[in-house]
Amino acid sequence: MNISGATSTTLNLTSVQASDAGTYIVVVTNSAGSVTSDNATLTVNVPPAITTQPASQTVSVGANVNFSVVATGSPAPTYQWKKGGTNITGATSDTLNLTNVQTSDAGNYTVVVTNVAGSVTSNTAVLTVDASLVGWWKLDETSGTTAADSSDSGFDGTLQNFSGTYWVAGHTGNALDFDGSNDRVVVGNPTVLQLTGAVTLAAWVNLDSIADSSRSIISKGGGSGARGWELLTESNNKWSFWIASNSSTLVGPSVTGVSLGTWVHVAGVYDPSVPVMRIYINGVLGAEQTTGVPTSMYNSAHDVAIGARPTSGNNVNGRIDDVRIYKRALSAAEVSAVMNSTNP
Ligand SMILES: [Ca+2]
Ligand SMILES: [Ca+2]
Structure with a gap:
């Protein structure tokens, strides 16, 4: 698809957005003919953004708990869940599953969402375990x-x-x-x-x-x-x-x-x-x-x-x-x- 007004030897894109990503070519023409350039791929990295925050929960002892987060970003982000600010080993997907929770599992949970363009920390989700x-x-x-x-x-x-x-x-x-x-x-x-x-x-x-x-x-x-x-x-x-x-x-x-x-x-x-x-x-x-x-x-x-x-x-x-x-x-x-x- 032709880019309107893009008819010089350079193409300047300002304030690029994710929608600008794609494959670019230029067609060079004179009266004797035309030639098309190789593909030039523009990759736009988008820092992660959280669209759905993990939610606080109150459960009884023995329950199973799932925390989840939904995030955008390009390339696809990675995840690291934390309890009280400390990384939880192996908790690196968009959901955190806790089984048979005990009162010792109560606390503040967050997840850090990261890609090459940046990183964002979720809101704190509080897990309350009913000790009564x-x-x-x-x-x-x-x-x-x-x-x-x-x-x-x-x-x-x-x-x-x-x-x-x-x-x-x-x-x-x-x-x-x-x-x-x-x-x-x-x-x-x-x-x-x-x-x-x-x-x-x-x-x-x-x-x-x-x-x-x-x-x-x-x-x-x-x-x-x-x-x-x-x-x-x-x-x-x-x-x-x-x-x-x-x-x-x-x-x-x-x-x-x-x-x-x-x-x-x-x-x-x-x-x-x-x-x-x-x-x-x-x-x-x-x-x-x-x-x-x-x-x-x-x-x-x-x-x-x-x-x-x-x-x-x-x-x-x-x-x-x-x-x-x-x-x-x-x-x-x-x-x-x-x-x-x-x-x-
Ligand atoms: Ca009996
Ligand atoms: Ca039963």
Whole structure:
């Protein structure tokens, strides 16, 4: 394509842009004929520019995290991710993948985008790792008698009295199938689970039956004199969340309508700052209680157990999956986010 007005022995291009790159030739003509020059290639180097910045994220311990950046530039830029200003070895693509993050992974992440024409540093993306998740049993095992804790706490549970096939298809990955007779998972009584302040308990359950008595999804409670927190089904077709206001007194909201043979997400939230207790079914507030709710809760001396009371009895008949304990009161939106999260 002819360049308008470019009819002398020199071609001057001022303030070149990337669009000026290409192959240039000149055609030299007189009355005896014409000749075309060799190709002259103009390469325009464009310094990198970031069009999409990496975004800050807040995740729970154990999550997988991706940071990504989109940048222009010619030639194609290279990437170097940094944490707290220090290069991350091997992190040289336009995405940074962190798997099974721990609180030690929290911090400020940036990426430096470079080519021969220059270099640019992204905005800082802050990774916040929620340390309030103090117990998380994904129940994704396929064999054995240990239920791993994916929280920072690392309090693996021990299966007791299971027989036959008990690691089964769950809501997310695998789940544990409780026989309703004597199956339970005992976690122990570590200091971090000896909670007296805010707590959120959450789990997926898919029940085969409910007896006309209490069945504990997760519990730190025993009989009178040793009460403790508990997420459970009760007689009269109720989902319930209890805490102990003293060693013999339980308090908490219930909501009727326990569905069998389907996955249901159940969460109990105790917020002593109000104080209030709430129970959510499938992410929807089912009931809340303020009457009689203490400003701190009694901590039993019992172990934490899944699928039954830690002492004995109150055994769930059905599947339990993705059991979590947070040492804070999750908001409704956070309960919904927990319900909708897919385990890494
Ligand atoms: Ca059994
Ligand atoms: Ca699972």
